[in-house]
Amino acid sequence: MLQLLLGGSGSGKTTLLYQRIRARAEKGEKSILLVPEQFTSSTEGRIYRELGDALSGMVESFSFTSLAEKILSTEGGAAVQTLSDAGRAVLVRRALEELQDNVHYYHRHRRSAAFCQMAAQTIDELKSAGLSGRQLAQLAGACGAESGKLSELALIFQGYETLLARSGMDPSDRLELAGARLEEALARHSLPEFLRDRAVFIDEFDTFNAPKKRLLGAMLAALPSVTVALCDDGAPLLPGDLSLFSGAKQVAAQLRQLARKNGAEVAVPQLLRKDLRHRNAPGLAAVAELLETGS
Structure with a gap:
């Protein structure tokens, strides 16, 4: 379920x-x-502060990269070589040499070298958007x-x-491969142990590229609950909307x-309306409201 x-x-x-994480841990x-x-580092510290010694072991924190590596280490694929930025630039140069006329x-x-590096970066951005050659x-x-x-x-x-394909993977390919491995595990009804019966909570993201969506899709299919926090005022997304929250609405x-x-089922979104951060600073609260609503 998506919440x-x-x-x-x-x-x-x-x-x-x-x-919610604490309630589950208890x-x-x-x-x-x-x-x-x-x-990731600050999150580890907050988990310990919020849950303490007794309960902090009931939650694991990951980035998408570290989660993908954890999946690959259990489902296979972790040993495949991942190219560095320099290695990717070399591949671009080799591709140019082979194309010749x-x-x-x-x-x-x-x-x-500068062009090859820039081309490699462009290819990475295209792949992040889900495009192939x-x-x-x-x-x-x-x-x-x-x-x-x-x-x-x-x-x-x-x-x-x-x-x-002959030499290794891009970093973004590892997310794609992790998503594929998770899909395969789901088809076998054999999820990795560290994912079984887990609820996933996702915070601090404002967008997800194509490889992350692949992995997210696999988690939505495999896990009982995926909760995503987004900075969004909850108003409907209108055509041509360019407001402060339009990007988050599109992501939602x-x-x-x-x-x-x-x-996966989609639960009714939960909307938090109060400005708790500025509850003791009415002036700042008014400024925040002005920025969010424009009035």
Whole structure:
């Protein structure tokens, strides 16, 4: 089941997540808390402060990267080599060398380390958006004057993918592989031990790229409860909405769609309306309300 926990900044979303984690721990039920990479250290400290010695062992905190590695270590795939940024740039250069006369716009840049690094970064962003080299090639034809350059970038991307398949994985590929391994485990009715009967709580994210959605989809299908906290005022998403919370509303809609696609129920969102952070500072509370509502 997908449970969305919505509220503005300072409305108590994180506090409520910890309360639910603690309540589960007191009943002997284990949980997983998923946060961005930059919050992993502070999250470990807060878990200990909130739950203490007796209960902190009932919750594990992960980033998407560390969760993927945990899945791969139990389900297979952890030993596959992951390329560094430098290694990915080398693959771009090799792809350019192999393409030879098929590339006109970018051929002269094949010996430029800066270009190869930039191309590798671009490919990483495209993969994060869920695009393959073949899909980019299909899209390039409809891009008018820039179609030639995009078509060549698609060729480089496809060459990169071919070379990558022989040598290892990108970091983002590990998330995709972890999602695939989790899907396979679910099909066998044999989840990894560390995931069985766990409720997952996800905090501090404002977006999820394609590899993370793959892993999220597998968790929604496999686990009894996935709760996601989003900074959202709970108002409906309207066409052309560019308000402060429009991005979070789009993410919420994507998560609902992802849950339904994976056969998970979608609970009614829980909306937190109070500004708890500024309850003793009415001036700041008024400023926060102005920023959120525009009035």
